[in-house]
Amino acid sequence: MAQDNKNNSYGGAREQADARKASRRPARPPRLPWWARELVRFALLMAATSFVTFALVSLSPIDPVQANVGQAAYASMTPERRAEMAAYWGADTPLLERYAAWAAGALTGNLGLSLRFNAPVTEVIAQRAASSLALMATAWVLAGVIGLALGVAAGACRDRLPDRLVRAYCYLISATPTFWLAMVALMVFAVMLGWFPLGFSAPIGAAASSVTLADRAYHLVLPALVLSVTGVANIALHTREKVVDVLQSDYARFARTRGEGTWAVVRRHGLRNLVMPALTLQFASISEIFGGSVLVEQVFSYPGLGQAAVTAGLGGDAPLLVGIALASAALVFAGNLAANVLYGVVDPRVRGGASHAVR
Amino acid sequence: MEVERNVREVSVAEKSRRASECADAAGEPKGTALAPAGKHARAARASGAQAAANPGVLPAAEAPRAAHRAHVDAERHHHHTHAAGSHHPGGHHLLSVEHLSVSFTLYDPAAPFFSAPRVESRVINDLSLSVHAGEILAVVGASGSGKTLLADAILGLYEPNSRVTGTIWFDGARQDAAGLQALRGHGISLVPQSVTNLDPLMRVGRQIVGNARGEERRRRTERMRELMAAYGLPPEIERLYPHELSGGMARRVLLLCALIDQPRLIVADEPTPGLDLDLAVRAVSDLRRFADEGGGVLLITHDIELALRVADRVAVFRDGAVVEETARENFDAPELLEHPFSRALWHAMPEHDFDDAPAC
Numbered sequence: 001m002a003q004d005n006k007n008n009s010y011g012g013a014r015e016q017a018d019a020r021k022a023s024r025r026p027a028r029p030p031r032l033p034w035w036a037r038e039l040v041r042f043a044l045l046m047a048a049t050s051f052v053t054f055a056l057v058s059l060s061p062i063d064p065v066q067a068n069v070g071q072a073a074y075a076s077m078t079p080e081r082r083a084e085m086a087a088y089w090g091a092d093t094p095l096l097e098r099y100a101a102w103a104a105g106a107l108t109g110n111l112g113l114s115l116r117f118n119a120p121v122t123e124v125i126a127q128r129a130a131s132s133l134a135l136m137a138t139a140w141v142l143a144g145v146i147g148l149a150l151g152v153a154a155g156a157c158r159d160r161l162p163d164r165l166v167r168a169y170c171y172l173i174s175a176t177p178t179f180w181l182a183m184v185a186l187m188v189f190a191v192m193l194g195w196f197p198l199g200f201s202a203p204i205g206a207a208a209s210s211v212t213l214a215d216r217a218y219h220l221v222l223p224a225l226v227l228s229v230t231g232v233a234n235i236a237l238h239t240r241e242k243v244v245d246v247l248q249s250d251y252a253r254f255a256r257t258r259g260e261g262t263w264a265v266v267r268r269h270g271l272r273n274l275v276m277p278a279l280t281l282q283f284a285s286i287s288e289i290f291g292g293s294v295l296v297e298q299v300f301s302y303p304g305l306g307q308a309a310v311t312a313g314l315g316g317d318a319p320l321l322v323g324i325a326l327a328s329a330a331l332v333f334a335g336n337l338a339a340n341v342l343y344g345v346v347d348p349r350v351r352g353g354a355s356h357a358v359r
Numbered sequence: 360m361e362v363e364r365n366v367r368e369v370s371v372a373e374k375s376r377r378a379s380e381c382a383d384a385a386g387e388p389k390g391t392a393l394a395p396a397g398k399h400a401r402a403a404r405a406s407g408a409q410a411a412a413n414p415g416v417l418p419a420a421e422a423p424r425a426a427h428r429a430h431v432d433a434e435r436h437h438h439h440t441h442a443a444g445s446h447h448p449g450g451h452h453l454l455s456v457e458h459l460s461v462s463f464t465l466y467d468p469a470a471p472f473f474s475a476p477r478v479e480s481r482v483i484n485d486l487s488l489s490v491h492a493g494e495i496l497a498v499v500g501a502s503g504s505g506k507t508l509l510a511d512a513i514l515g516l517y518e519p520n521s522r523v524t525g526t527i528w529f530d531g532a533r534q535d536a537a538g539l540q541a542l543r544g545h546g547i548s549l550v551p552q553s554v555t556n557l558d559p560l561m562r563v564g565r566q567i568v569g570n571a572r573g574e575e576r577r578r579r580t581e582r583m584r585e586l587m588a589a590y591g592l593p594p595e596i597e598r599l600y601p602h603e604l605s606g607g608m609a610r611r612v613l614l615l616c617a618l619i620d621q622p623r624l625i626v627a628d629e630p631t632p633g634l635d636l637d638l639a640v641r642a643v644s645d646l647r648r649f650a651d652e653g654g655g656v657l658l659i660t661h662d663i664e665l666a667l668r669v670a671d672r673v674a675v676f677r678d679g680a681v682v683e684e685t686a687r688e689n690f691d692a693p694e695l696l697e698h699p700f701s702r703a704l705w706h707a708m709p710e711h712d713f714d715d716a717p718a719c
Contacts, residue, residue: 251558253516259543268558
């Protein structure tokens with residue numbers, strides 16, 4: 001996932017360069033409008049994601065029948081009953097045939113039945129996504145804001161104490177597995193200090209109707225913090241690097257020769273030039289936050305998409321897993337698309353090219 | 360910028376050793392008609408000779424005190440001679456750089472990676488020059504020879520691993536690093552090389568106005584409009600971004616960034632990259648105008664022909680030092696030049712004999 005992210009943040013610069021090049025090139029044969037191209041890309045992404053997930057589930061050594069019925073029950077079953085179960089889980093149908101059947105349904109909007117939850121996949125995902133999105137959005141915003149602030153501070157104070165502290169923190173956190181951090185946080189803040197609940201998204205035993213928004217927020221705090229703490233490291237380090245670049249640029253040097261101090265340069269030129277890499281990072285980090293949420297939700301028994309994905313994966317529930325994979329791929333795609341669209345809004349070089357230059 | 364005595368003495372000794380080697384190779388330079396050996400010249404030569412003979416003794420206080428003294432204009436002083444227009448309002452130079460050395464501490468690139476010792480690499484070596492009000496002094500030297508570091512030193516921009524020694528006087532006052540920093544945009548302004556010195560995401564108008572608020576900003580905006588009109592920039596470029604400017608406009612915008620601060624000295628660092636001579640001369644005419652209105656210009660360039668077309672005086676930069684600082688007219692004939700390297704430069708110009716320049 002880190003690899004993913006790196007590609008994305010460099011991709012931004014490349015696209016800028018391409019856009020500049022494109023504006024100089026003479027007219028090319030007509031192309032599809034950009035939204036149509038994005039649509040084609042999206043369709044391809046969905047097809048590839050679903051097929052790979054299907055293939056991976058069918059290659060998995062987990063026998064869905066055994067996994068879902070349980071060892072004892074499986075041993076006492078008659079062979080006819082076993083065959084019946086295998087047919088229900090689709091274990092005896094060839095991969096391509098199963099995929100074709102699923103794809104035909106998917107095109108009509110029917111993503112199939114979750115065998116594990118015994119409900120339509122869309123329903124399960126919708127239900128889970130609500131709590132998951134709250135968690136991820138909180139962590140995403142926190143990580144972005146804190147990471148940006150720390151990165152700017154570190155870059156502006158390069159090699160001095162604030163920079164060293166921020167970097168030490170980032171390296172430490174980057175080297176720490178999220179699930180371990182989640183367990184430590186749970187141990188310290190929930191068990192030892194008792195500040196936060198031990199898990200779930202609502203008080204245990206409370207009726208769904210009596211759960212208030214405050215309850216939900218209270219249960220959200222610790223997982224969201226853990227999730228954002230790991231996101232901060234990545235964003236802060238990338239931002240720091242960019243701030244260092246900006247401060248070493250010709251225009252920052254020139255601004256200094258005109259009497260601007262370091263903070264004036266950061267304020268006037270740094271933030272402006274940071275907007276785009278920050279946006280790229282922020283939208284690219286969606287995938288990271290999503291990946292982290294799978295682990296964090298598992299540790300905190302938080303009933304979100306991540307936990308459902310683990311359940312589906314371990315239970316051989318192909319339709320649900322594919323559904324979740326598609327949902328997350330769509331989310332990440334939307335994030336990158338948003339970043340691309342925002343570039344055009346923010347950067348005059350991408351927006352207008354050189355078309356209205358006065359010469 | 361405290362002078363470090365020992366560093367300076369060593370460098371002076373080195374320089375005079377090199378100079379004497381050069382002189383041996385090319386014959387003793389003759390005195391020129393425009394440079395009658397005045398009191399200062401004798402003092403300077405005497406101190407050089409003394410340093411070479413006895414590096415421990417150097418009249419260190421001589422130069423700084425001399426900067427306050429009024430000069431007879433044609434007289435040789437501070438290692439340079441004058442052009443016709445050079446004068447000293449207030450009895451001192453606008454800018455005087457004396458015995459400037461800039462060195463960098465780095466790991467020895469020739470040594471194995473993990474055991475590389477730190478070495479000190481000296482890029483500018485005992486450099487002295489002076490700029491008068493109302494003139495363009497061109498510093499001419501090869502590309503990549505460290506001329507930009509001279510601009511950095513004058514503007515008080517120092518890298519963390521650099522060591523800068525020497526004395527810089529601005530308008531009769533001796534400056535330390537903080538003083539030079541305070542002069543940025545308040546007396547000394549830089550005209551940089553290319554459009555990359557403009558923030559790509561900020562509209563040109565806001566960049567020219569610079570970092571100012573409220574009343575000050577309004578005043579500067581007004582001033583910018585006057586300057587734009589005076590320098591033939593259409594008002595609509597205020598709203599453009601740097602990538603939308605043509606090369607010529609970008610150069611003028613960079614100049615306006617300097618002029619809006621109403622500087623007394625402009626340091627122009629290769630302001631005409633990639634232009635052919637005639638275009639470059641035209642581009643520098645804006646600087647000429649600034650000098651004619653009483654400002655001083657330090658024009659850093661690699662182009663001797665450009666320097667001879669537009670400058671009042673020329674400082675020949677070589678191996679981190681100025682080997683000769685003289686009036687442009689002295690380049691009319693090689694006999695008028697004092698230093699063998701300046702003569703070599705003269706001979707190397709296309710319209711001259713272009714032949715066996717003394718290898719020095």
